[in-house]
Amino acid sequence: MPVISDPAQFNEEDLYVDLRAALGLPLYLKCEGFNFAGSVKLKAAAEMVDAAEREGRLRPGSVLVESSSGNLGVALGMIAASRGHRFLCVTDARCNRASVRLMEALGSHVHVIDEPDLHGGFLGARIAYVRALCAADERYVWLNQYTNQGNWRAHFRTTAPAIARSFPDLDVLFVGAGTTGTLMGCARWFWQWRRRVRVVAVDSVGSVTFGATPGRRMIPGLGTSVPPPLLDESYVDDVVHVEETDTVRVCRLLAGRGFLFGGSTGTVVSGAGQWLARHGGRELTAVAIAPDLGERYLDTVYREGWPADVTEAEVPAALAGLV
Structure with a gap:
């Protein structure tokens, strides 16, 4: 029984959702939203x-x-x-x-x-x-999270080895790219200890992180308008860019199965589905990191009519090959 005196002392590290049942997607989702701060x-x-x-x-x-x-x-x-x-x-x-x-x-x-x-x-x-x-x-x-080495070291020490313990036969890991702290910490760890694991970065369309054309982005969390200093692309095996309309659709599909996740999770799951459809994903052991839960997005991602051009009933193209 955990007994704590400091809220930072508690974090659920070993909870995963098997998305085969919810979305027909061969992907395990590492849930990082179960702590007193509500996120990774x-x-x-x-x-x-x-x-x-x-x-x-x-x-x-x-x-x-x-x-x-x-x-x-x-x-x-x-x-x-x-x-x-x-x-x-x-x-x-x-x-x-x-x-x-x-x-x-x-x-x-x-x-x-x-x-x-x-x-x-x-x-x-x-x-x-x-x-x-x-x-x-x-x-x-x-503290400057954009250059602070503690940003990626936290995940080198905790997140990556926790995933490796749970999935010793892991083939591919999907990580959303914001400051790239989570991405770099995990990518560096797997490069050092499990080099056969492919690390795929998932970014938002409109983000300049990987040299793409800047554009309007409405969902906070992933993507940047300034190249992140922490990023070292030599550790990243592949990059997938996701339209925010697909992010919203995936979030709402998950909510329809009882899983209320944040916008970053919708982006990562959509990107993972896109990548797995191209690479024969059903034969691979794949994990994606879900940074937070969805309560903070009720007035945006989960509000009817936001944004105006999203149709909830449509299955995103990124999942069409697997759902």
Whole structure:
């Protein structure tokens, strides 16, 4: 029986959903949303805060500040509340309102950027705001998830070896690409210890992470408007890009089977289905990482009529070959 005194001490590491029953898809989904922060971002948040405390950068009077589209902000807000730190999250207009309210309930302050940077989009504008804040006031401590090595090391230490323990015969792993912390941590671990495992990155159409053309993106979590400094493509075996309309359809298909997952999960499952259909997936052992659950997306992904061009009844093209 787990008994804890710090909310960061609990995380369900070994829960998987077999999507053959729900979607007819030969894929196991690693569920990372069962902790008090509600997402995989708890791991990176704890790693980065622990390091800042050990190094003496985070001390009495300091104010944690971070740019986040939502989930990391909630995780940092939870850790800050439990350890007595102050925290400011800099987000943008695409952040789910539920995530903002969660951070505020935890005692965090939230600053919302309304206008994107001309070249760097909303992410560029958020980072510019954080840089200016830190330059003007030395109390602010920026963990900088985009360059912080603790972001990927958290998953090198925990997520990847946990998957390997559960699936010793794993053939392919699908990981969504945002800051690429989860992707790089898992890819580096499997490259070092299980080189036969193929690591496939799943990105959103409109993201520039892998050199694609920038475009409008509405769902927070995956994709970037600024190339992520943590990314080393030499560790990645393949990349799949997913349209956000397919993301929404997959999320709603899963909800129709009783599984309410977040937008990033819909993207990863859609991308995995697309890749498996091309590569004879029924003969492979495949795992995908589901970063969070779906409650924070009720006003967007799961709201009828959002976006206007999605028809729920359609099966996404990405799954058509397998469903």
